Amino acid sequence: MPQLRTRSEQLNRHLRAAPQLFERLRERIIALDLPPGAPLSRVELMAEFGTSVTPIRDALQRLAEEGLVEIYPQHATVVSRIDLAQAAQTQFLRRSIELEIAATLARAADHATFDALRAILARHRAALNDLTEFKRLDMRFHQAMYEAAGVPDLWALVRSRSGHIDRLRALHLPIAGKAKAILRDHGRILDALEARDTAAAQRAVHEHLSGTLTQVAAIAKRHPEYVRQS
Numbered sequence: 001m002p003q004l005r006t007r008s009e010q011l012n013r014h015l016r017a018a019p020q021l022f023e024r025l026r027e028r029i030i031a032l033d034l035p036p037g038a039p040l041s042r043v044e045l046m047a048e049f050g051t052s053v054t055p056i057r058d059a060l061q062r063l064a065e066e067g068l069v070e071i072y073p074q075h076a077t078v079v080s081r082i083d084l085a086q087a088a089q090t091q092f093l094r095r096s097i098e099l100e101i102a103a104t105l106a107r108a109a110d111h112a113t114f115d116a117l118r119a120i121l122a123r124h125r126a127a128l129n130d131l132t133e134f135k136r137l138d139m140r141f142h143q144a145m146y147e148a149a150g151v152p153d154l155w156a157l158v159r160s161r162s163g164h165i166d167r168l169r170a171l172h173l174p175i176a177g178k179a180k181a182i183l184r185d186h187g188r189i190l191d192a193l194e195a196r197d198t199a200a201a202q203r204a205v206h207e208h209l210s211g212t213l214t215q216v217a218a219i220a221k222r223h224p225e226y227v228r229q230s
Contacts, residue, residue, distance in 0.1 A: 023051060027061070036079050039076055067164065081228035097146075097154055099202050102198070185207065
């Protein structure tokens with residue numbers, strides 16, 4: 001069973017504690033450092049982060065709102081199982097948004113946007129053997145597309161709903177060839193955008209954002225203790 005680290009990650013005392021706690025714990029859950037079923041002890045969290053129970057409670061409540069933990073009052077808080085139905089709905093939402101973003105960028109993006117995306121993609125390729133950095137740059141590539149299309153708030157919306165699908169991706173990414181397929185897909189998306197080929201860009205986005213869901217059955221079979229099918 002995963003153990004919480006004792007006082008290993010001090011908070012920035014100049015910033016509010018609850019949002020920092022939320023981000024730290026969310027990151028661990030998404031990375032599966034805290035896997036489905038892992039208990040979250042408020043006492044242990046207080047000891048690790050050197051804070052009072054109030055920001056711990058607030059952070060856990062935000063995680064519950066995202067469906068990442070389940071709180072049983074006066075009993076326990078545990079990391080939720082991956083909800084496959086929720087993952088599918090979130091991916092439907094994200095794919096719908098990014099298809100429109102692809103059309104917008106193919107029509108109107110400037111060379112500075114393409115240069116910025118190329119720079120992210122280059123760093124992404126360089127991180128192929130560092131899965132933590134690879135996952136961060138994967139998200140950064142997509143976030144930059146939202147920003148370039150003028151809809152950064154939609155990225156925040158998608159992120160707040162993506163905990164279940166992101167954990168499926170974390171289970172899928174180590175599979176042989178998956179990381180290279182992500183790089184290939186990003187390259188195809190960017191090539192089509194630079195060519196101002198809206199149809200090709202949308203096809204590349206659709207293919208890219210459908211990959212993990214086509215493997216749900218295999219992922220669930222490998223990790224039945226992690227998923228909840230509804």
